[in-house]
Structures are given as C-alpha cells and as structure tokens.
Amino acid sequence: MAHIQLKNISKTFGNHTALTGLNLDIGDGEFFVLLGETGAGKTTTLRMIAGLEKPTEGQVFIDGVDVANWGAAERDVALVLQQYSLYPRYTVRQNLEFPLKPKIRRLPDAEIKDRVDRAARTLRIEHLLDRKTDRLSGGEMQRVSIGRAIVRKPRVFLMDEPLSALDAKLREALRTELKNLQMQLGATFLFVTHDQIEAMSMGDKVGVLNHGRIVQTGTPYEIYNNPRDTYVASFVGSPPMNLIDGKLVNGRAVMAPLNFELPFEGRAKTSGATDGRPLVFGIRPEDVYLESGAPVEARVHDVENHGVEKILTLRVGDAMLRATVPARTDVEIEQPVRFAWDPDKVVLFDKGSGINLRHAG
Numbered sequence: 384m385a386h387i388q389l390k391n392i393s394k395t396f397g398n399h400t401a402l403t404g405l406n407l408d409i410g411d412g413e414f415f416v417l418l419g420e421t422g423a424g425k426t427t428t429l430r431m432i433a434g435l436e437k438p439t440e441g442q443v444f445i446d447g448v449d450v451a452n453w454g455a456a457e458r459d460v461a462l463v464l465q466q467y468s469l470y471p472r473y474t475v476r477q478n479l480e481f482p483l484k485p486k487i488r489r490l491p492d493a494e495i496k497d498r499v500d501r502a503a504r505t506l507r508i509e510h511l512l513d514r515k516t517d518r519l520s521g522g523e524m525q526r527v528s529i530g531r532a533i534v535r536k537p538r539v540f541l542m543d544e545p546l547s548a549l550d551a552k553l554r555e556a557l558r559t560e561l562k563n564l565q566m567q568l569g570a571t572f573l574f575v576t577h578d579q580i581e582a583m584s585m586g587d588k589v590g591v592l593n594h595g596r597i598v599q600t601g602t603p604y605e606i607y608n609n610p611r612d613t614y615v616a617s618f619v620g621s622p623p624m625n626l627i628d629g630k631l632v633n634g635r636a637v638m639a640p641l642n643f644e645l646p647f648e649g650r651a652k653t654s655g656a657t658d659g660r661p662l663v664f665g666i667r668p669e670d671v672y673l674e675s676g677a678p679v680e681a682r683v684h685d686v687e688n689h690g691v692e693k694i695l696t697l698r699v700g701d702a703m704l705r706a707t708v709p710a711r712t713d714v715e716i717e718q719p720v721r722f723a724w725d726p727d728k729v730v731l732f733d734k735g736s737g738i739n740l741r742h743a744g
C-alpha cells in the first residue's frame with residue numbers, strides 16, 4: 384500500500400505541453416480515478432508515477448519519499464494496460480509466473496506457485512491455468528493481465544483504461560470485480576479512464592483532467608452535485624447538466640427566455656453582485672419535471688426511451704433543455720408541456736470563466 388503525491392508537475396514534449404502544474408494526493412488504499420478526454424494527459428501522469436517518464440518540473444512522492452531518482456523497477460508499482468501484455472504461446476500459469484521469475488532475486492518455487500494459485504482464485508481463472516493465452520476471450524485475457532499485476536504484490540496498481548477494449552456487459556461486470564478486488568487487497572489503485580460512468584461508479588475519489596490540468600478533485604457525489612466549472616458540469620452526467628444563459632438583475636439571477644429567477648444571495652462564495660453580470664444556470668435533467676400548473680410552457684422536441692426512464696428534449700423559444708422523466712410519462716413530439724425544476728438544485732456559473740460561483744465568487 385502507498386500514499387502517492389504529485390506536486391506541481393509539468394511535462395512538455397518538445398514545444399507541446401502535456402501537463403501543467405498538476406497536484407494530486409492519492410491516499411493509502413484509495414481507489415482514485417483520473418478522468419479525462421483523449422489527450423488530456425492521463426497516460427503521461429501514470430507513466431510518471433511508474434517511472435517511465437520524467438517530469439519536466441515538479442516532484443513525485445511515494446510514501447513521502449521523492450522518487451525522482453528511482454527507476455521503474457524500484458518503485459514497486461504495477462501497470463495494467465488496455466492492450467493485454469501477455470505472451471501468446473505460453474499458458475496462463477506461465478504468464479502469471481513470469482513477473483515472479485526475474486533473473487535476480489527469483490522467489491522460491493513454492494512461493495511462486497502459492498501466489499499464482501491465489502491470484503487465479505481471486506480472479507476466477509483457475510480453470511484456465513493450463514490454457515494458452517491466445518485461446519482466451521478478451522475478458523479472460525484482461526483478467527490474466529490483472530493477475531500478472533496481483534502476483535507481484537505491488538505497492539500501487541496503475542491501470543490505464545483496462546476495460547475499454549471489452550464489450551459493455553463485460554465491462555460492467557469487471558468494474559464491480561475490480562472494485563471488490565481493490566477492497567480485498569486494500570491496495571492503492573490509480574485507474575485512468577475517459578468514461579465518466581466508469582469513473583463515477585468506481586472511484587472513491589475522482590480527479591477530472593482537462594488539457595493537462597486538474598480541474599476538480601472530489602468524491603463522485605461532489606463532482607456530480609457541485610461541479611467546479613461548466614466543463615465538469617457538461618462532461619460528467621448522462622445526459623449532461625443543462626447550461627442556460629442568464630444574468631444578474633437587481634440582486635437576482637434571471638434567466639429571461641425561461642422566465643425564471645432566483646435570489647443571488649447565498650449562491651456565490653462572495654457577493655460579486657454587479658448588475659448585468661452574465662451568468663450560466665446549471666440544472667441536472669433529473670431535477671426538471673413536468674407539471675400541468677408549472678409556469679413555463681415548452682414543446683417536446685425529442686423523446687428518447689431508455690427503458691426505466693425517458694429523456695425528453697424540451698424547446699422554449701431558442702432554448703433547449705433535457706429532462707429525465709419516468710418511463711410511464713406519456714408525451715409525443717411537438718406536444719406542449721409545462722415544466723418546472725427544483726430551485727435548490729440550480730448551480731450558478733460565471734459566464735466568462737465558467738467557474739461555479741459556490742467555488743469562487
């Protein structure tokens with residue numbers, strides 16, 4: 384187990400900046416998910432912790448020790464990748480044994496057998512131990528890759544999109560299994576993904592990375608309910624948060640096209656109540672509901688049936704917003720409906736910077 388800290392890390396490749404002023408604190412035994420779109424800098428961050436890449440600036444600490452001069456082998460971390468790094472002509476057992484048979488410091492045979500058997504039991508691949516790895520399914524191969532990490536008993540597991548090559552159903556099953564595995568091992572996991580559902584369902588903590596900067600770190604609950612800016616608000620959540628322009632008028636946040644207003648007081652960290660200040664209202668689709676006596680009328684622009692619920696796109700003048708409603712809601716396209724939302728759930732952002740006003744005035 385290990386506590387990982389990244390302090391003020393920057394990384395440039397030639398004249399391209401991949402990471403800027405990155406700070407991360409990953410607690411001992413925590414399941415931390417780094418979430419970001421393609422090119423955000425997730426793999427670069429992992430490789431820096433693994434010792435495969437040197438930061439241009441800043442420091443990496445493992446258990447309080449600056450590991451700048453430690454090679455990858457000394458760091459005692461295991462990396463699991465999206466591509467299964469298995470030896471195809473060998474059996475599963477041989478693949479699991481390899482990491483335990485380095486030329487120097489080879490473990491005793493009995494210890495190797497014990498570790499391999501335990502890992503196979505944990506991952507439920509005992510029945511595959513004698514099979515060649517080129518005759519496994521994708522899910523089985525990924526289990527073996529994870530097994531190759533487990534047998535080493537590393538201090539840290541670094542996982543780079545290990546589930547993205549699998550089909551949706553298997554991905555869902557392995558999400559739960561990985562989470563259980565982490566709890567069982569009590570190990571520190573840093574899991575990288577571009578999939579917000581994966582991040583929210585697995586992480587004790589989630590760090591959102593955008594263009595090489597950490598935008599927000601928090602529990603999935605904090606990230607979802609109190610996004611730091613409009614980027615996080617629209618990246619996390621499916622469908623994403625509705626973002627609608629408004630402005631400050633006489634101490635009230637006013638959304639003109641939807642004829643809605645709220646007192647500004649108490650919704651921002653500092654008052655900053657300059658009249659006319661442009662704002663963005665954020666409302667989660669599940670906080671919007673249809674109600675016959677509600678003040679605003681809209682047309683149903685689109686209906687998506689998702690089984691347990693429907694996602695409606697509502698049109699009011701030029702503004703569109705999404706509403707997640709129970710599946711039994713009987714509506715048709717172009718039907719007029721009236722809707723409302725829970726004012727307590729509204730999040731206000733500064734239009735210029737995109738920052739949530741609860742985080743910064």
Ligand SMILES: Nc1ncnc2c1ncn2[C@@H]1O[C@H](COP(=O)(O)OP(=O)(O)OP(=O)(O)O)[C@@H](O)[C@H]1O
Pocket residue numbers: 396399400401419420421422423424425426427428577
């Ligand atoms: N060795 C390298 N040389 C030059 N540029 C690089 C190198 N490695 C990464 N980059 C660039 O740094 C940025 C971050 O890359 P990185 O692979 O860390 O992103 P990522 O978030 O893991 O993306 P993906 O989800 O697509 O794997 C990208 O713009 C990438 O092109």
